[in-house]
Amino acid sequence: MSVGPDVATGDIPAPRLRRPLDATWRIVKTQPRATAGFVIVLFFVVVALTAPWLAPYGVTEKVGPVFEPPSPEHPLGLDDAGVDMLSLMMWGARVSLVVGFAAALVAMLIGGTIGLLSGYFGGRTDTVLMRMTDYFLVIPDIPLMLVAAAIWGRSLSNIVIIIGVIYWTTTARLIRSQVISLRERVYVKRAHAVGAGHGRILFRHILPQVTPLIVANTVLTVAIAIFAETAIAFLGLGDPTLTSWGKLIENAFSHNAITVDAWWAIVPPGIAVALVILGCTMVGQAIEDTLNPRLRVGHLSVRRFRLRPLQGTDQV
């Protein structure tokens, strides 16, 4: 994003973003799409947190015949071992969400750090880091994950690390391009002139500005990580001791739920995964769209016809 001619006159005030997360929160509250997505994700988080108290049965407890169809006592039916599907779904939410959030956190830390350093320092640091990112971006993710999981073993922590280490690239690139434009802003130069060190500029002046973008990206990465977990679990590389939604799909598939028409063993985990991904995507995209003023106008739109807002006048 170009900064425009106002840089020359030097009258951009240092943007006031004391609590950068507040800005993000405001988008979530005011954009209907983001609010809806947030509510969906919140619902599953609550289910995951309360599973030990709310789940009606245990995850290894045989409570009826194999693949029993849904009934009033078991609203989602029973799985291939006669275990209550509803309880499995609730416990599965814990594992799937933990993998999603933890892996996204790993990706955010790596991608955020690389993006900040690369964009801020520029020059050779930038070249080296971005080349590295480019290579990572090209190598196909799921095959790499499968190979790594197959070799290093199937534990939850391994899966989190593998997913996190693979999905930091887009975060790094986005943050970098944002930081490059921020670095040239007058208030940053001014801070530098007053004698602020690199650390202070990065953490006090630049990081708060890119925080909404980092949040948006992390939320989108949660969706990708959950998606990746179901793929790993489906190919038989999930943690064998834990129940996740991906594992439930795999379990039903490998125990012939399809041939006996036991759709209730397959449909719920897929819908749950889809809803969480949908929720995260809605939140993430709403934040990104709000941050991108270029998307707000359409010269051909049927309903509205607005002028493009002047650059820099609508700080989020």
Add this chain to the structure above:
Amino acid sequence: MRGADYVLKRTVFAIITVFVALTLNFVLFRAAPGDATSSLRGCRNCTPEFRDALYAELGLDKSKLEQYWIYLQGLAQGDLGLSFVSRQPVWDELRDPILNTLPMVGLGYLFSIVFGILVGVIAAWRRGTFADWGGLLSALVFYSLPTQWLGLMLLILFSGVLPSSGISDPFIEFTDPSTWEVILDRLEHMILPSLTLGLVLYGEYALIVRSSMLETLGEDYILTARAKGLANWAIVWKHAFRNALLPIVTLVALTLGYVVAGAILVEAVFSYPGIGLVTYEAIFSRDYPVLQGAFLILTLSVVVANYIADLLYFRLDPRISA
């Protein structure tokens, strides 16, 4: 000359990426904690003599650097090693599956590109209307569904109507089929896997095409075109879409990585004997040479696709300089 410069730069990048992939492939498989033999199925308790023989056969008794050199030399001659399971050269194991995968993936790709562009463009054009909401919702839904799950759902929906597994009817040979019948049979088996792959990709394409179109529709030259009194379709297709095409080309190339991954999941669901199914089975039988070979070929195909996209991008956008 800017053209030669750009092409040279992208070529060097592609070659270096290939080397990074080759090295990663080597490091992942041989320099991993433990070694290939410690995770070999059934070799946890094998005798020291047998282990030594195995080490020598796999070349693990040499230094890592030497192993790397031998590995590169082998690759240069097209040697991907021997399968642990069938004792056949890996390349022989992979060749036919690759040929099976290509048309299936191609069909799905085509489907997703056509529908993704159509829906994305219409949604952006009719922004804020029912068509936009419908398109956006369908795209978001398909984008959110796990590939393997969508495949299973199609399997349930079309059971009995379309063949659910394999690549051809095992009994067709007894009926002395014509070439046309064989092709038709193959196509029938291809529909469900291709459709699964196509639908998931469709969601992603439609979303990106829509936002890319929204960006170009906000440009001033669209306002100019509108002021000139051009018909809407001319503005959309001739002015906006052409300019929105650039990110779409990159996306189509970048999603090839996803297509490759999707092929593994889809082929596992439909038992479609392509390179994805080979990968899936190699994971289960811990057949590392095959897994390594498949990973290498999947990676190379993505690198090559990216290289082609870079060159295409250059053809499409005269502003690009090295």
